[in-house]
Amino acid sequence: MQTGRAPEGLKPTTIPGWTYPAKPRHEEGPGLAARGIFNSAVVDAAGNVYSGDASGRLSRIAPHGQGEVIHDTRALIDTTPLLHKGFLYVACGDGYIWRWKAGSPASKWFGAPLEPGAFINWFEGHLGVDSKGNIVAPNDNFRVYFLDPETVSSRSPLLHAVDMKDQTWSLACVDPASGRLFMGNNAMRVLDPQARNVYAFSADWQPLWSFATDGSVVASPAWDRGRLFAGSFDGYLHAFDAATGQRLWKFATGDHLYASPAILSNGLVVQASCDGCVYAVEPGDGTLAWRYDMPLRQPFRSSPAVGAGDRIWLGTGDGRMLVLDDQGMPLALHPLGVAGPRRQVNASPAVAPGGMVIGDSEGALHLVPWRVASGPSAPPEAEPAAPAGWSAALYPTDPWGVVSAQPPHHARPGEALCFTLDARESDGSGSTRTIGLLDTVQAWPASHWHARISGDRRYVIVEQGPGCTPGEVAPLKLHVTWRHSPEREGLRMHGGVAGPAFTTACEIPILRTSVAGREPPAMLWFQRIAMSLPALLPSYNQIGFETLVYGITRVCALKSGEWLYLCTGWLPDGSPDIATGVRFPMRGRWDAATGTLQLRGQGVYSALNGFATHMHSFALTCWFDADGTPSASPVLRIAYAPSGVHFYGPMLEALGMGDDQHPIEVFGSGEIGTWPAQGPALPGLHWTLDAASGDMVVHCGPDVRLSPVQLALVVQDEHGEPVTMDYARATGRVTVSGQVLLRLSRPAGMDGPWSKACQVWVVADGVPVPARFGN
Numbered sequence: 056m057q058t059g060r061a062p063e064g065l066k067p068t069t070i071p072g073w074t075y076p077a078k079p080r081h082e083e084g085p086g087l088a089a090r091g092i093f094n095s096a097v098v099d100a101a102g103n104v105y106s107g108d109a110s111g112r113l114s115r116i117a118p119h120g121q122g123e124v125i126h127d128t129r130a131l132i133d134t135t136p137l138l139h140k141g142f143l144y145v146a147c148g149d150g151y152i153w154r155w156k157a158g159s160p161a162s163k164w165f166g167a168p169l170e171p172g173a174f175i176n177w178f179e180g181h182l183g184v185d186s187k188g189n190i191v192a193p194n195d196n197f198r199v200y201f202l203d204p205e206t207v208s209s210r211s212p213l214l215h216a217v218d219m220k221d222q223t224w225s226l227a228c229v230d231p232a233s234g235r236l237f238m239g240n241n242a243m244r245v246l247d248p249q250a251r252n253v254y255a256f257s258a259d260w261q262p263l264w265s266f267a268t269d270g271s272v273v274a275s276p277a278w279d280r281g282r283l284f285a286g287s288f289d290g291y292l293h294a295f296d297a298a299t300g301q302r303l304w305k306f307a308t309g310d311h312l313y314a315s316p317a318i319l320s321n322g323l324v325v326q327a328s329c330d331g332c333v334y335a336v337e338p339g340d341g342t343l344a345w346r347y348d349m350p351l352r353q354p355f356r357s358s359p360a361v362g363a364g365d366r367i368w369l370g371t372g373d374g375r376m377l378v379l380d381d382q383g384m385p386l387a388l389h390p391l392g393v394a395g396p397r398r399q400v401n402a403s404p405a406v407a408p409g410g411m412v413i414g415d416s417e418g419a420l421h422l423v424p425w426r427v428a429s430g431p432s433a434p435p436e437a438e439p440a441a442p443a444g445w446s447a448a449l450y451p452t453d454p455w456g457v458v459s460a461q462p463p464h465h466a467r468p469g470e471a472l473c474f475t476l477d478a479r480e481s482d483g484s485g486s487t488r489t490i491g492l493l494d495t496v497q498a499w500p501a502s503h504w505h506a507r508i509s510g511d512r513r514y515v516i517v518e519q520g521p522g523c524t525p526g527e528v529a530p531l532k533l534h535v536t537w538r539h540s541p542e543r544e545g546l547r548m549h550g551g552v553a554g555p556a557f558t559t560a561c562e563i564p565i566l567r568t569s570v571a572g573r574e575p576p577a578m579l580w581f582q583r584i585a586m587s588l589p590a591l592l593p594s595y596n597q598i599g600f601e602t603l604v605y606g607i608t609r610v611c612a613l614k615s616g617e618w619l620y621l622c623t624g625w626l627p628d629g630s631p632d633i634a635t636g637v638r639f640p641m642r643g644r645w646d647a648a649t650g651t652l653q654l655r656g657q658g659v660y661s662a663l664n665g666f667a668t669h670m671h672s673f674a675l676t677c678w679f680d681a682d683g684t685p686s687a688s689p690v691l692r693i694a695y696a697p698s699g700v701h702f703y704g705p706m707l708e709a710l711g712m713g714d715d716q717h718p719i720e721v722f723g724s725g726e727i728g729t730w731p732a733q734g735p736a737l738p739g740l741h742w743t744l745d746a747a748s749g750d751m752v753v754h755c756g757p758d759v760r761l762s763p764v765q766l767a768l769v770v771q772d773e774h775g776e777p778v779t780m781d782y783a784r785a786t787g788r789v790t791v792s793g794q795v796l797l798r799l800s801r802p803a804g805m806d807g808p809w810s811k812a813c814q815v816w817v818v819a820d821g822v823p824v825p826a827r828f829g830n
Contacts, residue, residue, distance in 0.1 A: 057228035057277045059317030059325075060361040061406040067363060067425050068102075070409040073120025074392065077418030078110045088583050088726055089601045092414025094181070095135040095358070095403040102408045107132025107145050108418050109601045113153070113161070116420060118409055126161035128153055133598040135226070137182040139190065140204050146178030148598070152192060152202075165212050170196040173222075174666065179598065181226035181275065186234030186258050189214060193223030193238065201260055215260050220250045225315075226275040228283075230297055234258030237283050237297065239272030245709040246702070253285050253293070255300060264300030268293055269545035270710055273594070274315040274358065277324070282338055284324050286312030288591070288710060289545035292326045292334070294341060304341030308334060309490045311546060311710070313594040314403070315358040319365045319381055327355035327369055329590050332488060335383060345383035348488045351450055351458040352477050354590050358403035360411060366428050368411045370400030373457050376413060376421075378428045389427045393417050396455045396688055396724070397585060401597060416597075443483035445539050445554045447491050449474035452514065454690050454724030456587030462561035467678050468525045468568070468649040471690050472517045473588065473722045478539055478554065492548055494536040503529050507694075509720040510713020511589050512548070516692065516720055519565075525649050526567035533559045546711035570650035570681045575618055575643055576729045578821050579607040581675065584691065584725040589712050592721065599663075605637060606730075607654065607675075610816050610823040614775045618643040620654055621769045621818050622673075636662020638786065640769045640777035641673070650679040660781035667781070669699035671718060677727050685727045693721035730821070751799040753817050753826065768799050773812035 078090045089109040096106040102118035109131045116122035130149035137144040143155045144164070154164035169176040173196040180193025190202040190212075199217045206212035220242035227238040235255055242250035244267050251265035252272040270288030277284045283297040288311040294303045309330030317325045323335045323344055331352040335344040349355075353372030360368050365381035374393040378386040391400065397416035404411040410424040450458045452473045463472055478491025492512040498504035502522035508515050515533070523529045535558070538551030582604040586592040593600070603624070610619040624637035641656040654677075659670040670693055677689035696715045697708040713719035743752055753768065768786060770778040787798040799815070815826040 056231065056279065057226065057275050057315065058279055058361070059277065059315065059359055060320065061363065065363065065406065066408065067410075068118070068408040069426070070119055070422075070424065072410065072424045072427075073422045075114065075116045075120060075122045075420040077394070078108070078112060089131060090418030091397065091416040091583075091597070091601050092402045092418055092420065093133055093416070093598055093601075094414070096405040096412045096414065096420065097136045097138055098405055098407045098412065099138055104405070104407060104412050104420070104422075105136045105138070105143055106412075106414060106420050107134070107136060107147075108414070109133070109598060110418065111147070113145055113155070114420070118407070120422065122420075126153065126155055128161075131177075131598055131602055133177070133179045135181045137184070137190065139184055140188070142204070144182055144190065146180075146182055146192060148177040148179075148602075150176040150178065150194075150196075152178065152182070164206075165192070165200070165202055167192075167194045167196055167198070167200065170198055173197045180223045183227040183229075185227070185236055185260075186229055186231070191227045191236065191238075193219075193225070193227070195222040197221060199223055199227075199238070217256070217260060217262075219254075220247060221252075221271070224273040228276055228278045230278050235263065235297065236260075237276050237278060237285075239274060239276055239285055241271040241273055242267075243271060243706045243709065244269070245705045252287070253283075253295070255283075255297070266293075266295065266300055266302060270311060271595075274313060277316045277318055279318045279322065279324075279338065284316045284318075284326075284338075286314065286316055286326055286328075288312065288594070290328070290330075290543075291545075292316065292324065292336060292341075294324075294338065306334065306336050306341045306343070307543075308332065309488065310354065311591055311594060313354075313356040313401075314369070317359040317361050317367065319361060319367075321365075321381075323381075325359050325361070325367055327357065327359055329354035329356065329594065330488065330490075331355065331372070333359070333367070333369070333377075333379065333383065346487075347379055347383045347385065349377075351460060352475055352488070353458055354399070354456075356399070356401040356594060357413070360404040360406055362406060362411065362425070362428070368404045368423075368428075370402060370404065370413050370415075372399045374398030374400060374415065376400075376404070376411065376423045376427070386429075387427045389423055391415055391421050391423070394419060396453075398455065398457050399587075399593070401593070443481050445478070445480055446486070447476060447478040447535070447537050447539075447554055447557060449515070449533060449535060449559045450477055452588070452722075454587060454688055454722060455585055456590070456593070456723075463563050465564045465566050466519070466523075466529075467566050467686075468523070468646065468651045469519055469653050469676050471519070471676070471692055471722075472563075473514055474517065474533065474559070475514045475588075476512075476535075476537065478537065480539070489539055490541060490543075490548065491554065492538045492541055492551060494538055494553070497534045499532040499534070500530065504531055506533065507720060508717070509589065510717040511546075511711050511719075512717070513590075514588055514720075514722070516722055523565050525565050528562050528564050530562050531560065535559065545709065547709060548711055568649050568678070568680075570647060570679055570683075573647055573650070573679070573681075573683060575609060575645035575652050576679070576683065576685075577609045578730045579677070579685070580728050580730050581605040581607060581689070582726050584723065586691070586693075586721050586723040588722040589719065591710060591712060606821065607641070608818050608821055608823060609643070610640075610769060610818065613642065618645060619769070619771070619777055619816075621767060621816070621823075622654075622656065623767045623818065636667065636783040638767050638782040639673070640779075641675075642777070650681070652677050652679065658779040660783065662783050666701040666703055667784070668695060668701070670695040671699075683729060685729060688724050689727045691721070691723040691725060694718045695721075750801065751815060751826075753799070767818045769816050769818065770799070771814040771816070775814070778813075
């Protein structure tokens with residue numbers, strides 16, 4: 056039924072809390088750093104906890120916290136394990152479902168093919184069980200599989216498959232009386248007028264009804280007393296008559312819904328939203344019973360779990376466990392002690408005898424004991440003071456998406472800052488968060504700062520100007536005009552009423568560092584990428600970003616005193632690389648006095664998961680200590696228009712993320728490190744010009760064995776400037792007699808053959824090699 060409520064017969068035990076650590080850091084390296092937990096754990100009758108993480112580890116943790124890795128799938132796990140008929144099943148990002156039983160090794164039990172029209176065949180949807188005891192397995196290949204758990208290894212467990220319009224991430228819920236199944240789907244009508252994203256099936260898997268909301272339905276719906284409740288990326292909680300599919304009502308929140316609803320024992324529907332609020336809604340008519348506002352706009356992606364006494368538990372966007380009573384009053388905001396900067400807890404809690412178990416985005420698992428709910432273990436903050444009427448404030452937001460009430464303590468040279476709008480309506484006794492949209496933000500002094508409003512008008516990025524001098528304190532004033540009460544189509548907002556303008560002022564020390572005399576790094580690895588804002592991005596693809604790895608290689612000096620770098624997608628351990636379409640040049644500005652490297656690509660073409668994106672800019676700023684070690688938390692900024700995104704662009708615009716006049720502004724971070732070049736130039740590497748086609752062909756010597764991901768090209772024009780083009784599409788790869796050959800086609804609009812004044816660089820195994828015309 057997916058009510059999220061603990062069973063009536065649960066007998067809580069009194070044990071201390073514990074933390075099961077993430078994968079050890081010494082096991083990591085470029086391409087091996089993924090480790091976050093984005094799903095729920097599952098608990099057996101003895102209190103043992105089972106959980107998977109993005110590194111592929113499947114772990115079993117005893118009730119008191121002693122754990123072991125029972126299997127390493129070596130493929131990301133984004134799904135909740137399933138305990139069923141004596142076996143543990145786990146669905147993975149390699150397209151396989153693994154099956155394990157105590158005393159035996161895990162084995163691949165079922166594999167999903169890459170179906171025509173689909174981009175990937177990952178299992179991101181959670182495994183469920185239908186009324187007949189068969190396993191329901193949704194996949195990213197636009198299919199949902201029904202599998203026979205009695206199958207032995209000599210035959211396929213596949214019983215039936217249902218075609219869907221898009222990826223299915225939700226877990227199917229079941230009406231226990233009729234056996235009907237219900238699930239969500241990622242499809243959007245803007246991409247396909249026939250698309251639906253809420254589905255009902257009979258007990259024998261035949262379609263009964265479907266419905267289209269204005270956004271993807273990625274969370275699991277809940278069934279209770281003949282009604283179905285489903286949250287959508289359109290920002291609404293939808294209620295349906297489960298038998299007929301008639302929509303009974305919809306309830307508006309201020310942002311998209313990633314979390315699944317939960318049902319209290321009195322029937323109230325509890326829905327957490329990425330607007331930072333938890334809502335309790337009357338099931339009959341959709342009216343608000345109560346709401347809880349996080350003091351700051353931390354998004355909720357964690358699905359609520361309901362324990363004894365209808366106490367509501369869920370993870371927060373700043374690394375804590377929130378506990379509410381059945382009236383929405385906070386009992387605790389318990390810090391989880393997340394060991395790293397990724398404090399957003401996007402996983403959902405699971406009920407265990409000793410308390411609630413929840414994973415964090417750094418890959419650790421925590422048991423929060425029941426006693427935490429007996430009173431605040433950390434006093435809940437008071438909500439921001441607000442005068443009667445409409446008011447708003449800007450709150451600093453770090454590159455990992457965590458909002459703070461305190462002004463920035465400092466800024467590194469060249470560091471961009473981010474501020475999130477928090478809009479409120481107050482009657483004088485208390486305030487209520489509401490939808491606010493930025494109109495204008497003017498940064499002062501103009502010599503120090505420049506402000507850019509995001510495409511969804513929810514946050515602003517402030518960049519440093521030449522007036523910001525290391526070692527000095529820079530004043531910053533932001534004068535803001537904004538709107539409230541906008542008209543909306545899902546999350547696409549327009550119009551609204553002007554709110555009272557305000558000014559935010561602070562003083563920000565610009566740090567002074569010194570690494571004089573060093574050259575910029577020869578090769579960088581950028582991985583575990585966190586695209587924190589817009590808030591919709593991590594909800595759509597957090598697990599995908601977790602596995603991305605970019606290699607950034609220094610190619611040569613430019614005439615302007617800057618450096619040419621080439622960014623490529625590369626997994627050196629040989630595992631599948633979802634970023635092989637990432638190949639573009641960047642200009643690197645190196646400040647040896649402060650150890651600051653600012654990398655920027657203009658007009659960047661890139662591809663991810665089968666669809667291409669044309670970005671206005673891709674910028675990465677990172678800082679290095681005197682010994683060349685990069686400091687934590689580089690700042691990532693990307694700007695692009697929805698029209699520049701193949702296939703999914705109309706969806707992004709329909710979800711209010713931006714348009715061609717208001718580009719999408721991405722703000723985030725990741726893990727960065729240096730990597731030595733792999734050695735001298737490769738023997739026998741040369742290239743020739745095909746005079747007839749104007750194409751360039753790169754050849755490797757007969758003894759060179761390279762994977763296609765390890766070979767890339769970049770071109771400089773006759774002025775020495777990097778040529779902007781879609782390198783991923785223009786570069787073809789073929790293998791002839793064991794040789795890897797690359798064919799680089801001319802960019803669109805270039806007539807005739809390549810000019811001999813051009814310079815072509817071949818980056819092979821991290822080593823830039825200049826290529827020349829002729830043999």
